[in-house]
Amino acid sequence: TGKFTYDPGFLSTASCNSTITYIDGDKGELLYRGYPIEQLAVQCDFLDTCHLLLYGDLPNVEQRTTFRKRVTNHTMVNEQMQFFLRGFRRDAHPMAVMTGLVGALSAFYHDSTDINNPEHREIAAIRLIAKMPTLVAMAYKYSVGQPYMYPRNELSYAGNFMRMMFATPCEDYTVSPVIERALDRIFILHADHEQNASTSTVRLCGSSGTNPFAAIAAGVACLWGPAHGGANEACLNMLEEIQAMGGVAKVGEFMNQVKDKNSGVRLMGFGHRVYKNYDPRAKLMQETCKEVLVELGLENDPLFKLAMALEKIALEDDYFVARKLYPNVDFYSGIVQRAIGIPVSLFTAIFALARTVGWIAQLNEMIADPEYKIGRPRQLFVGAAKRDVKPLAER
């Protein structure tokens, strides 16, 4: 049909110019604003990474203090949020709840709703980064029927999140530095990943000039799917299923199912549209996973052993080798989160918490681009030719 290029799944179409994240899928390289993920994961923390993604560079000492003050100034959410949350069933999926809560933020901040105003976008960015941990922890507390814990601004970003999750008014909670650092690393590794499905959703949604909080809620909704952010939950469920089948001894049998295209079974946490080599995030996550299990005395964690066995077989198997399928970030992140007490159903919400900065940085970049236009893909129409409506009795 000539006029438009047909490219389902955007396999070969660039939707934008971007200066934020660079991926070399063949080398297995990931850079945020030019800095290798391996250096950021070791030398910086998540809030440094947020500064980098939002403003283009790592903060100096003064910028670091100012940025942290600004974020912590916004960690509480409006008290009315509790009543909104109360409308959900307690067993609602946290991602259903998060889609609602983030969308609801759009109703609270009338001073930052103009996406075309850079100051509005800036304050919306700070609010989102600051409030996501509070919202995820509230969703969790609601699901277990415990009182909400207010944020504590003297704690680190990850430390505050763990406290809001696991402290109660009867008992405070202290987190070990190893665990705090592991969670912070999960946040860094998930902070941005160029034009993935949820980020593209945020850009497309924001391109209509909508409320910035609403655009981020669209990203949360997209992330939920098992082919994207939902893979961490799906991966852990898969490992638990294999464990229930008989564990490491059953890996071969499970792999045969995966290789049988009719089974519809995929090895979750494996494969990536861009990485055709080891996902560098998966390497870092595997290291963190080992550290956390040692810290918690869970070196013999059966799911970790199972994951290692699966990985080994997959990396040697012709099916996986031919298709260049390697573990992705979600393969080990679920094991870490489970070990530190985070329920499986909350994994994707934690991914959303971390990806929020990427979404908002990408949204800001799009709006500030002089070439930006409303996103409006074309189609190749393959339906019925023009025809006349028949009277009901003749149809």
Ligand code: CMC
């Ligand atoms: N297990 C088994 N086979 C697979 C897998 C897998 N996980 N992933 C891809 N394949 C096969 C697929 O069947 C196809 O085979 P063939 O060429 O014979 O038809 C080939 O590999 C290419 O797959 P594709 O579906 O065309 O690749 P894609 O780029 O469209 O999909 C993906 C990428 C991530 C959706 C896919 O690899 C997948 O479903 N993985 C499992 C889910 C997952 O772990 N997702 C998290 C991605 S990383 C975090 C994030 O970005 O959210």
